[in-house]
Amino acid sequence: MLPLVSCTGVPTPGPAPSTASAGTTDAGPSAVFTFGTASQPLGLDPALVSDVESYRITRQVMEGLVGVDQTTGQPTPLLATEWQNSDEGRSYTFKLRDKVTFQDGTPFDAASVCSNFNRWFNFPEALRQQATGSTFKGVFKAHADQAALSIYKGCTALAPDNVRIDLTQPFTGFLQALTLPAFAMSSPQALATQNADVLDQSRDGQAVSAYALHPVGTGPYSFDSWDGGSITLSSNKNYWGDKGQIGTIQFVTYDHPQTRMQALLDGKIDGYDTVTVGNFDQLVKRGQQIIQRDPFSVMYLGMNQEIPILQNLKVRQAIEMALDKDTLIRRFFIDNTAQASQFVPPKLSGFNNNAPSLGHNPAKAKELLAEAGYRGEELKFYYPLNVTRPYLPTPEKVYAEISRQLTAVGLNVKPVPVEWSEGYLQKVTSPGDHALHLLGWNGSYSDPDNFVGPLFGENTGEFGYQDPQVFSKIARARGLPDGKERTGEYQTINAQIAATVPAVPIAFPISALALSDRVLKYPASPVLNEVFTKVELKP
Template sequence: MPHPADSLCAVPSSTVPRRQVLLRAVSLTAVVLLGATACTVTPDPAPGTTAAATTASTIANATFSFGTGADPSGLDPALVSDTESYRVTRQVLEGLLTIDPVTGAPAPSLATTWTELNDGLSYSFTLRPNVKFHDGTAFDAAAVCTNFERWYAFKPATRGDGSASMFKQVFRGFKDDSANSLYESCTVDGDLKVTLNLKMRLTGFLEALTLPAFAISSPTALKAGTADVLDQTFSANKVSKYALHPVGTGPFTFTQAKPGSVTMTANADYWGSKGQIETLNFKTYEQPETRIAALEDGSIDGFDPVTPDNLDKLIKSGQQVLQRDPFSVMYLSLNQSIPALADQKVREAIAAAIDKSTIVNNYFIAGTATTAQFIPPKLSGFNNAVAGIPYDPQKAKTLLAASSYKGEELKFYYPTNAARTYLPSPEKVYAQIATELTAAGLNIKPVPVPWGEGYVSAVTSSGDHALSLLGWNGSYADPDNFVGALFGAPNAQLSMNDPQLVSKITRARSMPNGPDRVAAYQAISEQLAQTVPAVPIAFPISAIALSDRVASYPLSPVLNEVFNMVKLTPSTG
């Protein structure tokens, strides 16, 4: 295994070349838990000297349209956590760090170098010079601190319960709960020097800064309110939907968002590789059949996700299908505020009643693996000894009979009109699980909720959801991104009360990389398997489809796919 600092400083570029076959993404085999004390990186070359910029000159003013399975839930990445929102904001906004496409390590973005100070309680960053936001505002240290202080100061009316906020998941609290927050301050040390200060060491802090939630917005736009204004034309659903006008430093400037589409334009003044795409459109197609039809008739140049039902059709018709390495977990959420689910025997019965192999084989892309834990096997902390509760219908009935359950109705929420990278066929997965739970003796009431009409909010807020289908797509290579995000603090999704587990997770996330930290996360995985606050079902493989216009695409297991890196065939324009 390479030294962590060596891995961290590598900054290669990678895209997936065009082939008429099913491909795998850049593997996460090289991804390790990275913790660097210091790193000096040579800044990226000037845009005009890059191969991508040279190629771009041969294909000018290209329009590229990409199909998605749902509208974004909002365009302020600090307040959302869904894939489609991040897909948009990654094009417009950038953070201090990005993800190396080969190693998965933090790599330079708006920061060119960084140094760990005070035994991990502070990090000093040198910022990229001569960068401007899309509105002409200069990017500098003050802009960085304006953003961090904004996130820290979010009021309850803005953040809701904070469950969708990555700031809350990484730092554990906001300013109005400063005693529990791990964020200390942001210090301007010069025009292009800034220091972030923590109250406790976070081993995965640099990795966390690669999250799209920590992208830097223009202070001018924030002050004017253009990044916080609810636009009633964005969606027919006015609840929990923010139509924002993000203003960042990224390769694309935001043009407009409306139901069914988002449009962006290439940033002519971008500091990095400008790429070949002048106009970028994201178009929403809720049904798999409409996505395929749009690809076939040329309305779109690619789409995400591919579902198992249409995978064979795409391959047989000669379309490009690119497959990401698995870095997400699909699970059944159990809400312990519902009295029946506060009984561990009931939760164990639910786990025993679910035939994970049938679900994976029938409703996921081949290669998807069943799982008994939440940490993916390519991350340190995965525990080979955790077997979980195996499928055993008779045991499920026995456990239920010995429990306090008396036939109470259990509302089972599931999303409709959307396919997620971690859940391509939600209605079918729901039907399979509901059938198995009913056979075990549970009284299941279906509650279908359209994804675009507040599904995530419905199942992550206080309410009557007993069971719900959800998933988590990993965003950086640290086990805390999985178990910390889901179980590291009390939340209304699970309503679990386990201070010991929270304490273990808090301790593990601050431990130095090494055998002790690995053992700590393995113990956490074992405890989750024993107490069953949720039932992990699969580590899904996701795939995208592309037309022949695409020569290569920046496929990423963590979905860090920025479209200035898309290469088009020379015959297109």
């Protein structure tokens, strides 16, 4: 029997704080852990990026008020030890952890919490357009320049260890949303001295601030350096919690699946993420550990209705019918990846078993194109190069097969390959000439709003989608208490989105990590909340 380790069930909890650093209390953690990443981070200020690799690193350096339980996915105490809500869910009061400092020595307190919230709320429009991805608006609906539309109302420091956050309306997923890396606490002093809101630096062609090249939080690891394709973190000597075994983390970028696998086999790295189908069997045959995460992402073909021909529903339906999802999943995704007919994964309330799906029907697709009066209008199809995402393991191959399927029904597809590191994400989520594009959404917390809200809660440059009824329903559903009515509302939302085909969900992918024999335990998490103090290594 080949030694394949599968953790598709509940992720293993990390060691209890009392046991983790036994024997190393004085000296501190000393192990070096090297992790292979699929791409460079787009920046290390989590409030202004939204990519997996940036978050992987900032999760080690920074913490939010609320953490995630590794087993249940529910909110747990982190920088806040307890909380209560009042005013029918419009006000949350947090008791803050005592004697916590940022890595620059400044105190973490209620004033620093409000400083962070007010910074996010007051991001100017120009900064939001320049950043590769800001999460605040997707969660709270608007910034200070449209305060009347925002769910966020204000932050009040009641005492050094007591802070209140007020909302303009109830928001059921508020605590869940606070677990997002984007809402981690930064040192206000570091934000100010490093001009965090001025993107006047450049890293691999990305505009970033000086702060985004040197983040400062309260987390178990401090930022050391970012040299070329390597980022180094070191154990935070003054960390309030469990320091674990690892004293130094090195994140090294290998942007090709084969080079990542070879680096593991050669002993250059201790683990890497986003194992591809092509490497899976090779790793098993070599006896490497593979840990699979429960699916909590959706991969999709995006369509932009700002392109005139795509405003025709029949053309969008034809594109859906042209796609053979079974072939795509079988060839390019790990076994047990499920086909998707909606954007909310099956494990979340609001998943609709009866969401309409047109199925694979090339003959009907051709009929619909003829009925729509399609005459070979060019469709620019954007896809990323030299990157592997948890939801999209081999973009170039997936593009080639989808392009073949679309061309077979008579669509005129023009390939537009874009290096991931040269702003692919920004290009396809901003207004532009992209007719079609490949992308996915990795869920960050266990609420259906985390999927449909950011994607379809308002008109965006990604889809040019206009459905005021759906926008209104999403806005209403997020404020409903958990229960039958809220679940039913999200099921209706899913069905309406599916019926109008603003994009085609293709798969709920399973993602996997490969680890060396040196690793005894790795805290695999469907929402990628993987802090390396929980990694256990052989002595």
